Amino acid sequence: MANIQWFPGHMAKAIRQLEENLPHVDIVFELVDARIPLASRNPEIERLIKNKPHLMILTKSDLADPTQTANWIRFFKANGLPAIAVDSKANITTKAITKITQAVLSDKLATEQTKGLKERPIRAITVGIPNVGKSTLLNRLVNKRVAQVGDTPGVTKGQQWLRSSSKLSLLDTPGILWPKFEDEETGQKLALTGAIKDQRFASDDVALFALRFFRSYYEQALVDRYKLSSADLVLSDVDLLLVITKKLGMKDDYERASDRLILDIRREKLGRYTLDRKEDDQDGQ
Numbered sequence: 001m002a003n004i005q006w007f008p009g010h011m012a013k014a015i016r017q018l019e020e021n022l023p024h025v026d027i028v029f030e031l032v033d034a035r036i037p038l039a040s041r042n043p044e045i046e047r048l049i050k051n052k053p054h055l056m057i058l059t060k061s062d063l064a065d066p067t068q069t070a071n072w073i074r075f076f077k078a079n080g081l082p083a084i085a086v087d088s089k090a091n092i093t094t095k096a097i098t099k100i101t102q103a104v105l106s107d108k109l110a111t112e113q114t115k116g117l118k119e120r121p122i123r124a125i126t127v128g129i130p131n132v133g134k135s136t137l138l139n140r141l142v143n144k145r146v147a148q149v150g151d152t153p154g155v156t157k158g159q160q161w162l163r164s165s166s167k168l169s170l171l172d173t174p175g176i177l178w179p180k181f182e183d184e185e186t187g188q189k190l191a192l193t194g195a196i197k198d199q200r201f202a203s204d205d206v207a208l209f210a211l212r213f214f215r216s217y218y219e220q221a222l223v224d225r226y227k228l229s230s231a232d233l234v235l236s237d238v239d240l241l242l243v244i245t246k247k248l249g250m251k252d253d254y255e256r257a258s259d260r261l262i263l264d265i266r267r268e269k270l271g272r273y274t275l276d277r278k279e280d281d282q283d284g285q
């Protein structure tokens with residue numbers, strides 16, 4: 001679980017590290033969580049990356065709603081941002097990322113070739129908020145357990161180039177950037193997916209947010225998981241949480257039930273979901 005407290009000093013350090021690394025890379029891999037492609041974006045990313053070529057990588061796509069992921073990919077592309085969704089645990093990920101990276105940089109690579117420069121691996125850095133899956137993707141790409149992976153963000157140290165293939169090299173130190181602290185809903189989305197420290201949010205608030213959300217978009221998943229009746233479905237969110245608490249055999253300990261609901265959602269017990277919604281007709285907006 002995320003344990004970084006982002007003070008201004010930490011932010012300044014994160015910016016400085018990224019600024020130091022940027023001149024050495026051909027492309028930035030910006031990682032966002034496919035379940036929250038907006039809430040998990042660093043608010044300053046565009047400004048920090050400047051004009052450096054940039055690929056959006058939607059991680060954990062195996063946990064996200066596939067229709068929504070497709071909409072998000074289209075949306076980013078329509079806004080001039082090449083994008084790809086990955087499950088970092090899948091073998092095919094390395095090939096897919098290498099291919100799209102070559103496509104994004106095709107002009108630059110062609111220019112280098114016409115100048116007679118020797119073919120060389122593309123150099124990339126992964127950046128993203130804690131827990132977004134930077135180490136897991138890095139490990140997948142370089143096919144080694146080099147980066148420490150865990151639920152404790154901020155564990156990656158050291159700095160060297162790691163070969164993915166003859167086509168791609170990666171900096172072993174991902175850029176860790178801070179998440180959005182903008183508004184309560186963004187915070188709840190980050191908390192529900194496990195991107196930020198739990199203690200900052202009361203679990204019953206996050207659980208009520210989750211209930212409201214699943215009622216709107218994935219009601220059947222709630223019905224199936226907690227054996228809800230049609231009468232339960234007309235209750236207020238608070239009353240529904242109390243019903244679920246009882247169904248879980250937790251009497252009136254709705255805080256414990258809230259924790260369980262959140263855990264169930266994080267562990268995919270309610271299936272795949274996307275919290276940041278993008279409808280298909282919103283391309284390019």
Ligand SMILES: Nc1nc2c(ncn2[C@@H]2O[C@H](COP(=O)(O)OP(=O)(O)OP(=O)(O)O)[C@@H](O)[C@H]2O)c(=O)[nH]1
Pocket residue numbers: 059060061062063086087088089128129130131132133134135136137148149150151152153154155156176
């Ligand atoms: N299902 C699924 N889980 C993933 C995927 N990528 C990462 N994870 C999980 O997400 C959690 C965080 O992954 P890390 O790779 O440690 O994240 P990180 O961005 O390196 O975190 P920091 O080092 O804290 O910055 C781990 O439990 C991973 O197993 C993915 O594509 N699919």
